[in-house]
Amino acid sequence: MSSTHKLPISRPAIGVVGKTGYWRLKRPEVNYVKCIKCGICWLYCPDSSINILGDPSKYVEVDYNYCKGCGICSNVCPVKAITMTEE
Amino acid sequence: MVIKVLTGNYTVAEAVRLSNVDLITAYPITPQTTIVERLSELVEGGLIKARLVRVESEFSALAAAYGAASCGARAFTATSSHGLLFMHEMLWWVAGSRVPMVLAVVTRALGPPWNIWNEHTDFMGQRDCGWLMAFAENNQEILDTIIQLYRITEDEAVYLPGILGLDGFLLSHASEPVDIPDEDVLKDFIKPRSQPYNMCSDDVLTMGNLPMAEEAMMMRYDIHKSIEAAKNVINEVDEEYRKLTGRSYGGLAECYRCNDSKYLIIAMGGWVGTMKDVCDELRDEGYDVGVLKIRFFRPFPHEDLVRAISGVKGILVFDRSASLGSLGHIHAEVLARAYMLSNKVIVKGVITGLGGVDVGPKEVREIFMRFVKDVDEDGQIDNISEWVLGGG
Ligand code: SF4
Ligand code: SF4
Numbered sequence: 001m002s003s004t005h006k007l008p009i010s011r012p013a014i015g016v017v018g019k020t021g022y023w024r025l026k027r028p029e030v031n032y033v034k035c036i037k038c039g040i041c042w043l044y045c046p047d048s049s050i051n052i053l054g055d056p057s058k059y060v061e062v063d064y065n066y067c068k069g070c071g072i073c074s075n076v077c078p079v080k081a082i083t084m085t086e087e
Numbered sequence: 088m089v090i091k092v093l094t095g096n097y098t099v100a101e102a103v104r105l106s107n108v109d110l111i112t113a114y115p116i117t118p119q120t121t122i123v124e125r126l127s128e129l130v131e132g133g134l135i136k137a138r139l140v141r142v143e144s145e146f147s148a149l150a151a152a153y154g155a156a157s158c159g160a161r162a163f164t165a166t167s168s169h170g171l172l173f174m175h176e177m178l179w180w181v182a183g184s185r186v187p188m189v190l191a192v193v194t195r196a197l198g199p200p201w202n203i204w205n206e207h208t209d210f211m212g213q214r215d216c217g218w219l220m221a222f223a224e225n226n227q228e229i230l231d232t233i234i235q236l237y238r239i240t241e242d243e244a245v246y247l248p249g250i251l252g253l254d255g256f257l258l259s260h261a262s263e264p265v266d267i268p269d270e271d272v273l274k275d276f277i278k279p280r281s282q283p284y285n286m287c288s289d290d291v292l293t294m295g296n297l298p299m300a301e302e303a304m305m306m307r308y309d310i311h312k313s314i315e316a317a318k319n320v321i322n323e324v325d326e327e328y329r330k331l332t333g334r335s336y337g338g339l340a341e342c343y344r345c346n347d348s349k350y351l352i353i354a355m356g357g358w359v360g361t362m363k364d365v366c367d368e369l370r371d372e373g374y375d376v377g378v379l380k381i382r383f384f385r386p387f388p389h390e391d392l393v394r395a396i397s398g399v400k401g402i403l404v405f406d407r408s409a410s411l412g413s414l415g416h417i418h419a420e421v422l423a424r425a426y427m428l429s430n431k432v433i434v435k436g437v438i439t440g441l442g443g444v445d446v447g448p449k450e451v452r453e454i455f456m457r458f459v460k461d462v463d464e465d466g467q468i469d470n471i472s473e474w475v476l477g478g479g
Pocket of ligand 1: 045046047048050066068070
């Protein structure tokens with residue numbers, strides 16, 4: 001759907017300060033054996049740094065170029081499949 | 088085609104049925120309640136293939152309808168008075184995010200003092216939110232306007248939500264014969280849902296992020312331009328509907344016997360019917376008088392007004408609401424336009440009918456005769472905005 005109106009919507013884009021992954025102190029690691037492929041981490045990540053690959057053995061993937069290590073994904077994962085490890 | 092005797096509120100429910108609505112949110116408030124009651128019966132009986140969600144407040148009623156509408160559902164809800172005030176913030180969200188939907192407002196006074204009778208203040212309180220605002224004169228117009236509003240609000244030139252106002256009790260609980268078109272007749276008129284973006288699609292997006300000041304202003308300007316653009320759409324939809332059903336309402340405003348008139352009565356809502364009757368009597372008695380019915384308050388029918396008032400000597404505007412400390416809402420609009428054209432025409436406003444004060448043919452006639460006397464004998468009026476309190 002497209003429109004010529006000036007709409008108050010925005011789409012995810014690369015931030016102006018570039019690759020911000022180096023800000024990270026802790027690193028989310030996904031345990032793919034535990035992962036139940038719900039996509040909740042993808043939905044919650046405030047930096048859009050989780051991509052859904054849909055691959056049966058690797059449903060989601062963290063983009064470490066941009067992940068700032070906030071830990072939200074680890075917190076919301078219903079099966080505790082994401083652990084935060086020291087960088 | 089079938090003619091049914093329906094109350095205004097049941098007519099709203101019929102219109103929602105004919106408009107292929109997907110989602111209805113329901114929260115009761117007098118005098119709106121029988122709309123959502125009837126809709127829940129229709130959904131329960133399988134006559135509407137929509138989901139009906141019972142919510143815990145009017146704020147939620149609009150929030151839930153908004154959420155569903157931003158995800159592609161054709162949505163509807165209804166409220167009155169304090170319920171509408173509680174919804175007020177959400178009205179800005181729906182319009183600001185350019186999500187089309189339809190809301191029925193059954194007008195009712197605001198407390199204190201506690202009062203369930205009719206006036207238009209609740210409706211007028213939503214004036215600046217960016218919604219299209221229509222008002223019905225009778226039950227047939229309720230049906231036709233709701234069906235039309237879905238088309239108008241979902242037009243890509245508009246993409247804004249719309250309100251239909253109807254007078255509490257005077258229409259909401261009054262039964263009239265209503266001509267209900269067959270679904271077949273409306274088959275091509277009712278289009279598939281259309282909106283500028285879909286929050287639940289694969290197109291990942293955010294709505295309402297912080298903009299730069301200039302972008303924020305540009306968005307507000309775009310809403311303004313789209314409300315203006317709705318004028319054409321309203322007229323086209325009115326014409327298309329006329330071809331299908333034989334009924335037209337003049338688009339944004341209806342001119343009743345106002346050609347060559349010396350005096351013009353301007354008003355909006357159910358009491359326009361009374362004014363047309365009084366106009367007929369006065370014409371029989373030799374007065375050159377016409378009635379201009381405001382059908383859309385937003386966009387305001389400036390062009391229709393300009394056409395109707397050329398050559399007119401005196402304009403009498405009736406408002407069932409007032410901006411306290413200033414004028415009646417319609418009166419202020421008419422004054423602004425009339426004096427841009429000419430400083431000769433006399434424009435008097437009468438604020439009456441608030442809190443349910445009864446205004447019948449007798450009152451309309453008295454007010455009109457007094458106005459004619461002032462204009463013809465004195466060539467001026469003492470009180471440009473008069474409160475007629477009733478109960479005299
Ligand atoms: S740690 Fe934070 S930024 Fe990194 S992937 Fe998880 S939610 Fe996103
Ligand atoms: S929230 Fe947990 S279970 Fe769900 S997709 Fe992400 S890692 Fe897998």
